[in-house]
Amino acid sequence: MNEHESEHILPYGFLAQILAGLVLLTAVTVGVSYIDWGFLNVPIALFVASSKATLVLLFFMHIKYEGMVIKVSFISTMLVLAILISFTFWDVAFR
Amino acid sequence: MEQVKSFYETPSPAGLTGIKAWLLTHDHKRLALMYLWAVFFWLVLAVFLGMALRLELMFIGETIMPPEIYNSFFTLHGVIMIFLFVIPAIPAIFGNFFLPIQIGADDVFFPRLNLFSWYLYMFGGLLAVISLFTGDGFADTGWTFYVPFSVTTETNVSLTVTAAFILGMSSMLTGLNFVTTVHRMRVKGMGWLQIPLFTWSIYATAWVQILATPVVSITLVLVVLERFLNIGLFDPAKGGDPLLYQHLFWMYSHPAVYIMILPGMGIISEIIPVFSRKAIFGYKGIVVSSMAIAIAGSLVWAHHMYTSGMSDVSVFVFSLLTYLVAIPTAVKVFSWVSTMYKGSILMTPPLFMSLIFIYLFTVGGLTGLVLGAAGTDIHVHDTTFVVAHFHFTMFGGTGFAFFAGLHYWWPKMFGIMYDFKKAYIAAVLATVGFIFHYIPMFILGMQGMPRRYYDYLPHFETGNFLAGFGGILMVIGIMLMFINLWASFRVREPASADPWGGTTLEWSVPSPPPLHNFVEEPKILEYPYDFSGVLARAAKNKG
Numbered sequence: 001m002n003e004h005e006s007e008h009i010l011p012y013g014f015l016a017q018i019l020a021g022l023v024l025l026t027a028v029t030v031g032v033s034y035i036d037w038g039f040l041n042v043p044i045a046l047f048v049a050s051s052k053a054t055l056v057l058l059f060f061m062h063i064k065y066e067g068m069v070i071k072v073s074f075i076s077t078m079l080v081l082a083i084l085i086s087f088t089f090w091d092v093a094f095r
Numbered sequence: 096m097e098q099v100k101s102f103y104e105t106p107s108p109a110g111l112t113g114i115k116a117w118l119l120t121h122d123h124k125r126l127a128l129m130y131l132w133a134v135f136f137w138l139v140l141a142v143f144l145g146m147a148l149r150l151e152l153m154f155i156g157e158t159i160m161p162p163e164i165y166n167s168f169f170t171l172h173g174v175i176m177i178f179l180f181v182i183p184a185i186p187a188i189f190g191n192f193f194l195p196i197q198i199g200a201d202d203v204f205f206p207r208l209n210l211f212s213w214y215l216y217m218f219g220g221l222l223a224v225i226s227l228f229t230g231d232g233f234a235d236t237g238w239t240f241y242v243p244f245s246v247t248t249e250t251n252v253s254l255t256v257t258a259a260f261i262l263g264m265s266s267m268l269t270g271l272n273f274v275t276t277v278h279r280m281r282v283k284g285m286g287w288l289q290i291p292l293f294t295w296s297i298y299a300t301a302w303v304q305i306l307a308t309p310v311v312s313i314t315l316v317l318v319v320l321e322r323f324l325n326i327g328l329f330d331p332a333k334g335g336d337p338l339l340y341q342h343l344f345w346m347y348s349h350p351a352v353y354i355m356i357l358p359g360m361g362i363i364s365e366i367i368p369v370f371s372r373k374a375i376f377g378y379k380g381i382v383v384s385s386m387a388i389a390i391a392g393s394l395v396w397a398h399h400m401y402t403s404g405m406s407d408v409s410v411f412v413f414s415l416l417t418y419l420v421a422i423p424t425a426v427k428v429f430s431w432v433s434t435m436y437k438g439s440i441l442m443t444p445p446l447f448m449s450l451i452f453i454y455l456f457t458v459g460g461l462t463g464l465v466l467g468a469a470g471t472d473i474h475v476h477d478t479t480f481v482v483a484h485f486h487f488t489m490f491g492g493t494g495f496a497f498f499a500g501l502h503y504w505w506p507k508m509f510g511i512m513y514d515f516k517k518a519y520i521a522a523v524l525a526t527v528g529f530i531f532h533y534i535p536m537f538i539l540g541m542q543g544m545p546r547r548y549y550d551y552l553p554h555f556e557t558g559n560f561l562a563g564f565g566g567i568l569m570v571i572g573i574m575l576m577f578i579n580l581w582a583s584f585r586v587r588e589p590a591s592a593d594p595w596g597g598t599t600l601e602w603s604v605p606s607p608p609p610l611h612n613f614v615e616e617p618k619i620l621e622y623p624y625d626f627s628g629v630l631a632r633a634a635k636n637k638g
Contacts, residue, residue: 069278080306080393087394088342090413094406 008065018059025052101510105610107206121206122610126213127192128508133217134184135577141175144168146570149532151549153563155556162549166235167250169547171227173238174255178262179220181493182351185358186304187216187269189500190297192508194273196601196608197291199282199617204275208268215265219258226254237547239348242329242340246321253322256315263308263315263347266354270304273297284619288379291599291623295382296361299389303350303357307393311347314340341403345396353392355489356456357385359496360427363449366503367431369597370446371438374624377430384423391420401469402476410469417467424460428453443595444518448499451526455491459484462537480540483533491529498522498576505580506590510606513583521579525572531565596629 029048037044058064063074102124106116117125148168151158160168195203203209227233230251236244240259245252277298281290290298317328318340327333329340368375375381397405397413431453440446462484465471475481506512535558540546544555551559593602600617601608 073274077306083394084310084346087397087412088339091338091342091397091405091409092336094408 008062010059015059018055021055022052025055099605099609099614101605101607102610103607107610119210121202121210123191123195123203123206123209124508124608126209127188127190129213130183130187130191130216131508133220134180134188137175137179137220138184139577141172141180142570142573144172144175146566148172149563149566152551152559154560155553156550163232163235165549166547167233170234170237170255171223174223174234174259176489177238177351177355178259179216179223181355181489182266183216183262183269184497185362185493185500186266186273186297186300186354187212189293189362189504190269190273190300190358193504193601194294194297195276195280196604196612197294197599198277198280198285199600199613199619200276200280201611201613203272204279205272209272212265212268212272215261215268219260219262219265222254222258222261226251226258229254239344240315240318241344242318242321242337245318246329253319256318260312260315263312266304267308267312270301270308273301274305277301282617282619288382289619289621289623292364292375292378292381292385293358293361293599296357296364296385299385300354300357303354303389303393307347307350307354310343311351314343314347317343338400338403338405341400342397345399349396349399350389350393352489353388355493356496357388359452359493359500360385362496362500362503363431363452364427365597365599366445366449366499367434368624368626369503369595370441370443370449371435372441372596372626372630373434373438374622374626375430376433376436377426378622378624380426381430384426387423388420391416391423395420398467398472401472414467414469418464421460421464421467428457428460441596443502444513444515444522445499445503445595447519448495448502448522451522452492452495452499455487455495455526455529459487459489459491462487475540477545478540479536479544479546482546483536483540486533486536491533498525501580503595504601505583506594507601507606507608509583510590511583511586512588512590512594513580514586517575517579517582521572521576523572524575525569528565528567528569528572532562532569533565535559535561535565596626596633598624598626598629 025048029045032044032048057074063071066074102122106112107120107122107125111119117129120126120129147159148165151160151165191203191209195201231249232251234240234245234252234255235248235250236252240252240256245256277290277294320326321328326335328335329337331337364375364381395413395417397409398417401410401414431449462480465475466481466484502513502518539555539558539562542555542558544551544558590606592605594606595602598620600613603617604612604614
């Protein structure tokens with residue numbers, strides 16, 4: 001274990017703030033679903049969901065405090081997922 | 096050094112005896128051997144299933160089995176070969192045994208997880224067997240489990256895909272273990288560009304295992320959900336898309352062929368320099384090409400779908416991307432051949448099998464270009480041409496690399512040497528049989544013989560007969576190879592620590608290695624394929 005990955009215990013208060021943020025964003029998800037944004041319906045829902053996932057990953061799963069190898073591995077994984085989904089659209093979008 | 100107790104005599108955890116010392120072991124070498132015997136079992140079973148299929152096809156009409164059994168047999172042949180032999184064989188056996196030793200470690204990073212992976216592998220295999228004898232029999236979908244047929248067929252698809260799901264988990268955890276081991280357990284002083292090429296190839300493979308396997312796992316779960324809940328994910332009548340299944344399936348299953356071939360390429364990259372007594376040509380080129388194959392190979396999945404009704408833009412893009420994979424693959428082939436150029440070549444069974452690999456794999460690769468180009472692919476799509484191409488790369492490639500690795504590392508794993516003459520005869524028989532077996536399939540495919548068909552028109556009979564004849568010869572060759580290796584346990588001709596004159600770390604430890612692999616601090620060479628020491632020793636012994 002290298003120095004960058006020393007113990008990092010987050011205070012309960014801070015975790016409670018993150019939880020509150022997640023609950024708030026859930027309320028936003030529900031709230032925006034009552035409004036018809038037209039084309040933006042799906043992008044907005046995805047943006048809110050991604051923000052929640054980012055909070056969970058950064059703080060609950062401690063990615064923010066991990067070393068570079070873990071961060072790069074994680075980002076590469078997300079990149080692969082993005083490529084897999086976007087390449088499928090070469091098919092779906094032009095069919 | 097020779098008096099050190101081998102890992103056979105030193106159980107881990109200490110105190111375990113008998114069968115427990117194996118079934119509860121944390122030692123990567125014991126686990127590798129446990130995989131070896133399990134993989135042997137599956138390989139032999141799948142070879143005989145394949146043989147039965149070819150015997151059936153030797154003559155028109157029913158020869159030895161009815162069509163329903165034929166359908167289940169080719170599914171079973173595919174599922175076993177892919178999920179229980181080709182994917183796990185090299186990483187789980189040789190990767191487990193040699194990756195830690197090649198980087199100077201005493202075990203993998205997660206030894207218990209390694210044991211768990213083996214149990215998952217065995218459990219997955221067991222489920223596949225159970226699915227044979229329960230419900231309405233083994234799946235008849237082919238190993239691809241394409242919807243809508245896999246969702247509607249009465250056969251035991253749910254249990255079969257559950258088996259594949261569990262096997263996928265085993266593969267993924269093994270990959271995770273290897274990536275962590277390479278990052279965290281390299282001996283001090285070993286930089287990234289001092290890692291042997293076999294370990295590099297296993298490392299590149301491990302990333303593909305980690306990133307691609309979850310996709311197929313989820314997809315197989317979706318098939319089960321469709322069968323039980325009829326959700327309509329792949330049903331156009333309910334807003335689903337049948338092509339979505341094919342995309343998801345090939346997102347894993349195309350990278351999976353690189354999971355299958357990359358470790359094989361790693362073995363060849365080890366063997367060629369050792370028996371050419373010459374540093375490998377283009378070490379960095381091979382390292383970069385391994386990673387490039389892993390990355391580019393993950394972006395070409397839809398080349399399996401040119402005739403599926405996918406968009407033309409997609410066909411064009413994926414065809415272009417497919418051609419890109421040929422570049423790093425060719426870099427490797429040129430590097431191997433260039434390594435031998437002006438080398439001091441010592442012919443041995445591992446080198447002989449590696450040469451066969453290069454020849455057969457190159458034919459497989461070149462015929463892949465026919466399939467990668469959308470225009471020609473449409474002509475030969477779903478014909479026996481595809482079967483021949485696939486077997487040239489996966490069997491002529493990975494299969495022969497596996498045989499070469501087995502003959503290369505056998506003395507290290509068991510501390511005994513085998514009979515060279517019989518090994519050569521077996522390899523020649525298997526290769527001649529292989530060529531007779533698969534070349535007719537190329538021709539039949541171009542003539543329009545569809546794959547997976549139970550019966551055919553009279554003008555396809557000669558080709559099918561020849562393929563069957565070649566198959567018999569090939570199976571005899573493979574069995575002779577295994578019998579020869581098995582016979583080495585009876586003769587027990589001892590092998591030295593370094594019978595070939597290798598430079599990587601596994602050749603610096605006793606044969607078989609002790610529990611913690613190293614009896615002294617491993618000496619890291621500035622360059623992993625520096626043969627100056629080996630040549631100096633050979634000259635001294637001569638003088």
